[in-house]
Amino acid sequence: MTESASDERQFRRSEHGSIGIELELQLVRARDFDLARDAADLLERLEKRSLGGTVKPEITEGMIELNTSVHERHGPLLDELRAMREAVVEEAGILNLYVVGGGSHPFHDWTERRITPSERFNMLFERYGYLAKQFTVFGQHTHIGCRDGDEAVYLVHMLTRYVPHFIALSASSPYYQGEDTSFQSSRLTAVSAFPLAGHMPFVADWAAFLEYYETMRGFGIVASMKDFYWDIRPKPEYGTIEVRVFDTPLTVERAAQLATYAQALVAYHLAERPCLPTPAVYLVNAYNRFEACRYGFAGEMVEPYAARKKRIGDDILETVAKLAPHAQALGASAVLGELAELVRHGRSDADWLRAHRGKAGALEDVVRESAARWAGEAGGEA
Amino acid sequence: MQLGYLPQFPPALTQPILFGALLAAGLLVGEAVRRYASLPRITGYVLAGIVLGPQFSGLLGPDALETARVLIDLSIGLIVFELGFRFDLAWLKRNRWLFVAALAECVLCFLAIHFTLLYLGFQALHAASAAAIGTATSPAVVMLVAHDQRAEGQITERMLLFTAINSIFAYVALTLLLPFLRMEQAATWTLAVLHPIYLLVGSVLLGFLACVAMLGLARWLGKREDRQFVLLVALVVLTVGVARALNLSVMVALVVLGMLARNVDRRHALMPLRAGHGGQLFFVILFVLTGASLDIDALATAGIAVAGFIVARFLGKAAAIYAFSRATGLRRRGAGLLSVALLPMSGLAVVMLHDAQTLVPGLRQELAAVVLAAIAILELVGPVATQFALRRAGETRPEPHDD
Numbered sequence: 001m002t003e004s005a006s007d008e009r010q011f012r013r014s015e016h017g018s019i020g021i022e023l024e025l026q027l028v029r030a031r032d033f034d035l036a037r038d039a040a041d042l043l044e045r046l047e048k049r050s051l052g053g054t055v056k057p058e059i060t061e062g063m064i065e066l067n068t069s070v071h072e073r074h075g076p077l078l079d080e081l082r083a084m085r086e087a088v089v090e091e092a093g094i095l096n097l098y099v100v101g102g103g104s105h106p107f108h109d110w111t112e113r114r115i116t117p118s119e120r121f122n123m124l125f126e127r128y129g130y131l132a133k134q135f136t137v138f139g140q141h142t143h144i145g146c147r148d149g150d151e152a153v154y155l156v157h158m159l160t161r162y163v164p165h166f167i168a169l170s171a172s173s174p175y176y177q178g179e180d181t182s183f184q185s186s187r188l189t190a191v192s193a194f195p196l197a198g199h200m201p202f203v204a205d206w207a208a209f210l211e212y213y214e215t216m217r218g219f220g221i222v223a224s225m226k227d228f229y230w231d232i233r234p235k236p237e238y239g240t241i242e243v244r245v246f247d248t249p250l251t252v253e254r255a256a257q258l259a260t261y262a263q264a265l266v267a268y269h270l271a272e273r274p275c276l277p278t279p280a281v282y283l284v285n286a287y288n289r290f291e292a293c294r295y296g297f298a299g300e301m302v303e304p305y306a307a308r309k310k311r312i313g314d315d316i317l318e319t320v321a322k323l324a325p326h327a328q329a330l331g332a333s334a335v336l337g338e339l340a341e342l343v344r345h346g347r348s349d350a351d352w353l354r355a356h357r358g359k360a361g362a363l364e365d366v367v368r369e370s371a372a373r374w375a376g377e378a379g380g381e382a
Numbered sequence: 383m384q385l386g387y388l389p390q391f392p393p394a395l396t397q398p399i400l401f402g403a404l405l406a407a408g409l410l411v412g413e414a415v416r417r418y419a420s421l422p423r424i425t426g427y428v429l430a431g432i433v434l435g436p437q438f439s440g441l442l443g444p445d446a447l448e449t450a451r452v453l454i455d456l457s458i459g460l461i462v463f464e465l466g467f468r469f470d471l472a473w474l475k476r477n478r479w480l481f482v483a484a485l486a487e488c489v490l491c492f493l494a495i496h497f498t499l500l501y502l503g504f505q506a507l508h509a510a511s512a513a514a515i516g517t518a519t520s521p522a523v524v525m526l527v528a529h530d531q532r533a534e535g536q537i538t539e540r541m542l543l544f545t546a547i548n549s550i551f552a553y554v555a556l557t558l559l560l561p562f563l564r565m566e567q568a569a570t571w572t573l574a575v576l577h578p579i580y581l582l583v584g585s586v587l588l589g590f591l592a593c594v595a596m597l598g599l600a601r602w603l604g605k606r607e608d609r610q611f612v613l614l615v616a617l618v619v620l621t622v623g624v625a626r627a628l629n630l631s632v633m634v635a636l637v638v639l640g641m642l643a644r645n646v647d648r649r650h651a652l653m654p655l656r657a658g659h660g661g662q663l664f665f666v667i668l669f670v671l672t673g674a675s676l677d678i679d680a681l682a683t684a685g686i687a688v689a690g691f692i693v694a695r696f697l698g699k700a701a702a703i704y705a706f707s708r709a710t711g712l713r714r715r716g717a718g719l720l721s722v723a724l725l726p727m728s729g730l731a732v733v734m735l736h737d738a739q740t741l742v743p744g745l746r747q748e749l750a751a752v753v754l755a756a757i758a759i760l761e762l763v764g765p766v767a768t769q770f771a772l773r774r775a776g777e778t779r780p781e782p783h784d785d
Contacts, residue, residue, distance in 0.1 A: 038535055038536055041536050
């Protein structure tokens with residue numbers, strides 16, 4: 001721990017603007033579409049296949065995590081994600097399991113979950129008790145490369161303004177424990193219960209951040225940077241900032257789009273430096289976050305720099321327009337165009353899930369349809 | 383003094399008294415062996431049955447057992463239906479080796495027992511009948527252990543899948559042997575051939591019709607778990623009754639009903655089956671009664687033949703499972719655990735043996751002793767083996783209030 005902690009102080013320079021994704025996924029059994037507990041068997045099978053990225057266990061036995069390698073552009077990232085999806089779906093099929101996206105499993109019972117046996121997960125269960133099992137929710141963590149720690153701190157402050165965008169665009173957890181929560185994303189509520197959830201303090205630069213970190217370590221509150229469950233955090237050992245508020249979407253295509261959106265935002269802020277960090281971002285954050293979780297695109301957010309309210313959907317569309325030159329430079333104009341379409345038609349993954357419950361009637365059917373959609377089967381679109 | 387309002391003494395053993403006492407005795411002994419001997423509850427139920435049964439205390443006489451026959455049928459019907467309902471054709475399509483492995487398991491197990499008995503000097507037809515009966519794993523035992531331990535995972539799923547397939551294989555094999563056994567008894571040729579056809583076609587047809595009714599009604603009822611559960615129980619009980627009335631196979635009709643309900647339901651009208659506490663009642667009754675009807679005396683005759691039967695049965699199953707473990711995607715060390723989990727033999731085998739005996743009286747002496755002794759041993763050892771295998775596989779869940 002201490003060794004890695006001292007390494008953590010070094011911000012590893014990485015290719016600036018590069019992207020990588022970690023996707024937490026649901027593993028469900030074919031019999032009743034409830035969460036399975038065969039992650040270990042699936043991982044054993046996947047070890048034998050050469051994938052671009054890696055697949056890892058997660059805190060409970062019905063979860064796996066796909067990690068892509070580092071990419072410069074949307075195209076290769078998506079190719080790799082698709083190849084990984086294919087491998088995972090195929091191997092899961094051998095074990096009679098389905099892989100499903102979405103921020104929450106619609107009807108699993110958290111008391112039924114079992115902690116993946118490993119030192120770290122046992123320690124988390126020991127420490128957090130039932131929160132560890134309730135933490136069976138599924139997020140997309142997106143890494144964006146930075147040149148140094150100061151840049152990372154700046155970008156965390158800047159991107160926090162867009163947290164409601166990230167939530168609304170990825171929202172895919174309307175159901176939780178068998179109920180319609182009326183939220184577009186219920187997942188973040190499960191994250192908020194942790195004592196170190198929230199956001200990075202308003203520090204000026206990397207030196208100030210390290211001072212804060214050392215103070216917290218001195219108090220014995222954290223042992224490593226991994227203990228901060230922030231919405232956006234610096235990740236010095238990768239040389240990235242990590243956006244953690246996305247729900248895992250229902251498709252790899254959406255996952256790649258979301259990462260590209262974050263990449264374009266980073267490019268825009270680094271190239272134009274349109275504004276200076278302000279603590280106002282953090283004053284409005286909790287309110288904005290709630291609006292986005294509850295209402296998605298229809299929610300209203302406070303624009304901290306203009307001190308006025310705006311519809312989240314409108315703000316996304318304006319932002320996409322502003323990003324146009326940078327998106328073009330990244331070869332991602334079409335990708336952002338697709339996200340804008342999504343906003344215009346009000347069709348988030350959460351809406352898709354609700355529509356499919358209406359058609360089918362039972363939450364089991366929603367999971368079955370989601371599994372088909374994740375696998376990229378026909379009928380999965382729209 | 384007129385005391386006519388008092389009942390006669392001792393009071394008559396009415397069915398509710400019998401039923402309640404069975405439940406209570408099973409429950410208490412089951413819990414006791416779990417707490418004090420770390421054995422599976424089922425072993426306790428069976429022990430309670432043995433103690434209550436005709437060969438020990440005689441509290442449950444042959445008459446009581448005959449009355450309780452309907453309870454056994456219902457329990458087996460529900461269990462076998464669930465077994466069929468968990469049979470997933472889509473899985474076999476994605477993992478074709480799995481079906482090959484399950485068939486190989488049946489065939490190798492059958493051949494192993496058959497040749498062992500031949501070697502020990504049994505007559506070919508009788509050895510084949512015993513081998514057919516021995517191929518089946520007890521659906522009730524594996525299902526109850528899986529429920530009781532809340533087991534989830536690859537070994538559990540494969541154990542249930544293999545059990546469904548080897549139960550059907552055993553029944554079909556035995557039924558196909560019937561004509562030859564009949565011929566031995568100098569029955570007419572037409573009778574010998576028509577009867578198996580009636581049994582197999584009739585049972586499958588009954589399962590099919592029940593499935594059509596079940597899916598139609600489920601669609602009309604809509605997706606409500608409570609209503610659908612009542613529907614399932616109603617149709618399962620009805621099918622059991624009709625199968626009995628028509629002298630068809632309860633096991634085949636119900637397994638077919640379950641399998642079709644699961645795999646033909648293209649519009650997904652049926653909701654997944656979730657076991658409630660109701661199922662537990664039937665399990666207790668079933669195993670207490672199985673214990674009561676166990677032929678403990680048969681154990682006395684246990685000898686080389688019985689040992690050979692049990693060992694050959696295990697090796698036949700294990701050989702097939704090992705041979706195909708990689709191809710079917712079983713994890714390392716999974717093959718051994720799955721082989722052990724498939725050991726149990728019980729009620730179903732008793733029923734098959736009973737049916738074979740009624741049809742072919744000559745079977746009794748030659749063979750019955752060996753099979754009955756094997757059943758008696760595996761009835762006691764089997765649950766322990768299955769529970770051990772699932773625990774070792776890490777697929778069971780400790781009880782929240784375990785001491």
